[in-house]
Amino acid sequence: MSEEESVKVAVRVRPFNKRERERNATLIVEMKGPTTVLNDPSGENEPKRFTFDYSYWSHDSFKEEASGYLAPAKPHYADQNMVFKDVGLGVLANAWEGYNCSLFAYGQTGAGKSWSIVGYGPNKGIVPLFCDKLFVQIEEKKSGGEAASFEVEFSMLEIYNEQVRDLLNPASKRKGGLKVRQHPKLGFYADGLKTVAVNSYQDIENRMEEGTKNRTVAATNMNATSSRAHTIVGIKFTQKYQNAAGQETAKSSVINLVDLAGSERAESTGATGDRLKEGAAINQSLSSLGNVIAALVDKANGKQVRVPYRDSTLTKLLKNALGGNSKTIMIAAISPADINYDETLSTLRYADRAKQIKTKVAVNEDPTEKLIRELQEENEKLKKLLESGGIPEKLDDDDDDEEDVKSLSKDERERIRKELEEEMQARILASEQEMEEMKKTWEEKMQQSHTGPTVPDAGAARKEKESTPHLYNLNIDPQLTGMIVHLLKPGQHLVGSSNEESGETPSILLKGLNIQPQHAAFIVEGDKVFLDRCQSSPDAKIIVNGQPLTEKDELEHNDRIMFGANHLYIFAHPKQAGSQKQPAMTYEEAQAEINQNSGFVLGKGSLDDLILNDDLVEVMPAIEQANDMSEEMDKKVKFEVVIVPAKVLGIVGSKTEPSKRKPPEVQSTARVMVKMRNVDLGLEYLWTKAKFMNRKYLMDEMYESFSDGEDINWPDERDPFTEPPDHEEMIGGLHLYLQSIGYKIEAKEQLDLTDIKGIEVGKLNVELWPCTQTGKVLRDEDAFVDDPETDLKGQPLAFKVKILNARGLPDRFTDIYCKFRVYTMEPFQTQTIKKAINPDFKFEQLVSFNAIDSQELDYLLNGSAYVQLFGKQVPKKREGKKLTTKQIVKKSGMLKGKDIGAENMPKATVDEGKVGYQFQILTLKKRLERLEKKMAQMNKVVEVAEKSSKMRVKTETIKTVLHAKNPDAVEKAIKTIPKDKGAGDNEGVNGQPPSQESKACVLL
């Protein structure tokens, strides 16, 4: 018997974080009762309203207690306990009744998912509170004399890169992770996942800590981006008792607590536009979840649709939670800050959709015997099927993802038959295991879970830390910070990767990029702790407080230490801690310190700098790692950071063309970009930060295969270190200032084309011609504009842009063309020239405005059209003997690490002013010429008037001369002077003042 139930949705808004406070971020979220309002900081969109089952205001109105717990200062603040009371207790009650329950947290990175699900320190989240309460209630039942027995089992897994990692059993790391299989009775499951029996809260806490620690180690060793992992904590709660008929009955509930990966959309993670298909699939699981939700919503609204559960690992494992037998709650975690408007809106929309989903819930309560019988029957069926060699018509019992086997080709049928055979074997095994588990007594299960290596007692380790100098890790995900601790007791502690040859295992074992077998050593003498290099690895990278370690050095409390490319630690000395008030650095601060010493010294004041700094903190370590990977795998590629002014990229965020998407004040004027250089073939590419970070994710995957000793000769279309030969790259660009057009002056210039670093890469010959709307070029004299403000406003305006040719381009380019954009018009593009260092474009484009308004005028007088040159690159012919990446990099003097920034920082800002002045001077010169011409004409007026003995000249005549559209008109006007009767031949007309009609001016 099942009943329909809607997915419940809660929304929770967190406080501003430190960076948001530093930049005085604006609060854009409001909550009124069940309504959440999101305001658009740019004011372009109406406020958006949403209603959810629960709305949690955790932004302000709290006070920090001595324990660190954030308690309400005003009643509307939602603390952890309040959220637990609504959401957690509900889940718990359902679990007791025998319903499956799922709780998942959705939201962008840093929005507070882990805060709600797991919590931080004294601010325990739903999972620990839930587990605690579960055992409290079990004890209550037991002491109340309940005859039932209660079993709690715990598992923890992570989905990263579509692979399932068992967080309780990292040693089982199999290639490709655990296999996700489907069983007709048991649903989708991760085959071989370790499930442990637990009998106290402490037990669960230790397991959780173990799982998180394993996650941290894996993330650090593999340079994994932890915010891209989904974590699923699974709790199975079973109550066993005798039913009325005396049969042993099990009432069970599976509870899934899911901390999803950050929900940054494809657009901002840069997956769009990259040729690498995997790029789009970077978070396959998350996008599939979106599709599944959309399909389920359609279904709830009565449409017949296929729900694509099979598209990703996550959706398979969550199938039950989403569309099956489960009471499901989603927590949408949102940021309160203006800068996150887009992401927050997308999270709220997602949540809004999710609340329409309906699941069919049923109590899982059956006599054990019946369950076993069903599994047995299932197995009999499978075995028969296997023996007959046939394959079922459907791949599983579910209508949702039925695949029509009949329509497949013979080969495909054969392939599927093989797969199915394996799948069926696995199913049989799973059923058998499940039956065995059911028959086992709880005591047996407990004993099994507590054999093998003992789980370290989290409490005891914490105690030891308090008195012993130690290292603890820093991670970009605060949830993983402090998870790895190395105690430094008196004596020597070698740091390094294990060295099979020497057989020596370092006491601090690190893995991953750039970690030497003997990397460094800690020497603890009394209360003093020293860090030293190992003689066997002079190249080992050790950075202390941002500076490379050159010799043995005594450490102080809160020193930052980086080993290799990714192992960042804080040294803590409890005895010194009291005297030093300086708090330990966060990951961001420690990384910024390293960046600063690499040459990137940014101001701290402006918002732009803050945004850039954040980007650098993310990109710089990734670049280091990418370079190390390139060297180790010999990919012939070198990456470097460049800071590129937004204008150079053709991104305009000025007031003349405000961006629609972000409030103007958060439009950074510069972007952190990554230059990818193939040092072997002499090719260079500029990647956005997002594209690089995505590629990095794929590089990590490649490196993992490489570390596993696999062949990494991947085809180019999968290789993250390559670009396809037809990839277009910007050769250079320049600003074409349009000021001269504002005065209707033509301009012919040879302009410098510069690359993103401001280095000249060639010349471009361009011309600007004022003309009529139909394209007739206006001669200078025709087009006189003295004061654009009065002469142009409201008038039509047209001009021609001529791009004649480019000269002296780098010879590695072919298929060259120019592209430019005027104001908000669609971009214009020249023809493509196949192969030339000096391509002739012979391009001409008429650009016209209907009636100039003040914004357009401002653009014409102060703005520019950004002209960009694009081309494809041809690899250089290789000569001589082949060098490794390392050798080439060394040879060309591109030393690692330190030079990354220093080399290009100062040049990175192009001197745009120079080009602007060139045009201003040109325009001024022309205007001066024009004025001189007018002066000459006026002189002629005076001359003619004097010659014909006139005292006055009509204003009309003077006006004509000043504003005449062509020289003929001037000539004509001058000719009228001698004939003017009222101009006073001698002393005026009969001594009378000039009449009203012939208002004249007196020539002095």
Ligand SMILES: Nc1ncnc2c1ncn2[C@@H]1O[C@H](COP(=O)(O)OP(=O)(O)OP(=O)(O)O)[C@@H](O)[C@H]1O
């Ligand atoms: N309600 C809250 N009150 C106080 N601090 C919070 C709250 N929510 C989040 N934070 C803080 O914000 C930071 C980011 O939160 P959290 O780690 O939960 O984000 P996340 O959504 O899990 O991010 P990721 O996707 O990277 O895992 C943490 O330092 C956390 O302490």
Ligand SMILES: [Mg+2]
């Ligand atoms: Mg998290």
